[in-house]
Amino acid sequence: MEFSDRLVIRSKPYPNESLIGYLIRITELNHYDEMSWVAHLAGLQLSGMRPNDWVAKLGELAKIVGQPVSELRSLASYLVTEGNHSHSTLRSDETISRFLIRWPTSKICFQCVDEFGYVSTLADLKFVTHCPHHGARLIDQCPKCGISVRFNRAKVSPCNCSKVVGPLPSSASEARLGLMKLLSNKFQGTEFDLSPYCFSAALGNGGPNQALGAISLMIAIGDNQIDLSGKVANRVSFEEFDASVERVANALVGWPNGFFKFVDELCRQRGKGQRAFSLSGYLGKFYSGLQQHADQVPFLWEGLQLYIERSLKTTIVTKRGNPTLLKGKEDRWFLPRVVACRRLGVGRNELHRLVWAGYLEGGYGATSYGEMFCVTRESVDKYRGLKKHLIGRREVARMLGISIGTLYGLVEAGCIQEVHSPRKDRCRDWYFDMRSITELVTQFENLVSKKKTHQASDAISLKSAISRYNKQGLSYSRILDGIRNKELRLYRFDNSSMGFLRWGVDADELRSWYGQIYVTELSPSTCPEQLG
Ligand SMILES: [Zn+2]
Ligand SMILES: [Zn+2]
Known part of the structure; x- marks a missing residue:
């Protein structure tokens, strides 16, 4: 190479200067008319620029x-593709997908170029808008004079x-600027x-690949695809990409609330309803x-796990079809009406x-099968x-050895609580929990006095006591209260009978x-002798 091929005025590249921008700056310093002149000296063309050609001519x-040459290599490190040309290496020696690099780009910040006097390499990163x-x-293109930004320029x-x-208008939202x-x-x-933007600490501390991978993935999932390489993001129109x-x-600022909104929106696009939330239907692929x-x-x-946790607390979640949460049909949180009816052995009206x-x-709720009536599995199981313990009123009366009328009286007095009844919950019949009836009997059985009445003939059944x-x-209910309060002793009367008998x-x-x-409370004027 002739000495005359070398440029007279030299300048070290800035640490983050773009390779093309550097050549333009050298052109300007040497007062040449066009940058292509410098490129041509190295045997490079400005049309159909391919990274590998430029790397070969460094x-x-x-x-x-x-x-x-090491200086220039450092500027162009990410132009070197590796392996099957799918990756580029950053100056930090980290490898990123080549789809994340946009090269060559003529996009610049007009203010930066004026202020710092060089073109930054940051614009070569696809997601930098x-x-x-x-x-x-x-x-x-300059929004004022309309001039296009050409590689082959002199300044x-x-x-x-x-x-x-003065400064061109700023157009980034706060989040985008962050x-x-x-x-x-x-x-x-x-x-x-970065503290005003409240990024996730893990994102802030992580390497470039996590940030770039996350952005790629979040763009791709909008298209229902999974991609961390930036390939999907490359396919969409500029407007779509920019949005x-x-x-x-x-989604990334104000972590994790911004991200929650992002996922909410994702679910909404997939038809999420007000109440039910199908992990598999809305988030299966993302998950x-x-x-x-x-x-x-x-x-x-x-x-995403935080989001799901939050959803579990605030909305109806169906687990069906979820890749990891599903352990079988039994693990569903919500049962469709038809399944719940079958499981409970009740009809549709009874279920409602x-x-x-x-x-x-x-x-x-909206589920992945469309709008349907669902009940929680937990409440069905409960x-x-x-229901296994429910018995009818006749059965209860028989167990207690009392009439249906007396049973109503005991219910009325609060001695016995029904589970279902026409008056309580519009059930067509009365149902009691057998366990509470058994418990009542046991309770009084324990109160039976160990002593005998002083004369066997003096013992009378509860039934005849009441009729007396x-x-x-x-x-x-009055006599049971008295016995429970230890005002009146209970004796064994007929062991072969049931309940109160x-x-x-x-x-x-x-x-x-x-x-x-009777004298003191009920009717003070009545003489006790008349009671017998
Ligand atoms: Zn700028
Ligand atoms: Zn202009």
Whole structure:
């Protein structure tokens, strides 16, 4: 190479200078008319620029600009594709997908170029849509004079507009500006303060690949695809891509609430209704994709689990079909009406009555099978457990050795509680929990006195005790209260009978107990002698 091929005025590249921008700056410093002249010296064309051609000529370029080849290699590190050309290497030696690199790009921040005097390499990163310093959109045409940003120019600044009339309008939202600063810190080692944006700590501390992978994945899932390489993001139109980056920015700032909104929106697009929430229907792909790539984007995987946890607490969740949560049909949280009816052995109307009465929890909800009435499995299991013990009023009366009328009296007095009845929950019949009836019997059995009545003939059955004082208002509930309160002793009467027929009271004790009550409480004017 002739000495005359080398440029007279030399300048070291800036640490984050773009390779093409550097050549333009060298062109300007040497007062050449066009950058192509420098490129041609190295045997490079400005049309159909291919990264590999440029990498191959780095040695030539280094000689022309009078810099060590290592300097230029450092500027162009990510142009070197690896393996099957699917990856590029950053200066930090990290490898990223080549789909994340946009090269060559003529998009610049007009203000940066004026202010710093060189073109940053950050614009070569696909997801960088705005300048992290100024918030201005990266553009390839001046919005004021309309001049296009060409590679083959003589000056770093394509025009003088921003110098003349001051800063161009900023157009990035706060969230987008935050994301751009994050990418700049990861990609270029800048130290923008990210604390106002409240990114996930794991994202803030992680490498560039986690950030880029997360953005790729979140853009791709909008298209119902899983992709961390930026390939899917490359296929969409610019408007779509730009809107996606905005969505992702809003999802990543204000962690994790921004992300929750992002996932909410994702579910809404997949037809999520008000009440039910099908993990598999709305998030199945996102869930399995994230799970598969959890080691690459750990903060995102964690965020999705937080979201699901939150959903479990606040909405109806159906687990059916979920790749990891599903252990079989038994694990469903919600049962469709037809399954619940079968499981409970009830009809449709009865099921709705049970929901209305509060025994079952459920309602209409959108599921992956469309709108349907569902009840929670938990409430079905719980009611099924109760239903096993339900017995009718006749059975209860027989167990207690009393008439149906007496049973009503005991219910009325609160001695016995029914589970279902026409008055309580519009059930067509009365049903009691056998366990509570058995418990009542046991309770009184334990109160049976160990002593005998002083004369066997003095023991009378509860039934005859009540009929003896019935006119004076003695009832089963009254006498049971007295026994429970230890005012009156209970004796064994007929062990072969059932329920209340087993027990009796002492006639004398009854007279003195009820006589007192009758005199003092019920009817003070009546003489106790008249009671007998
Ligand atoms: Zn800027
Ligand atoms: Zn201009």
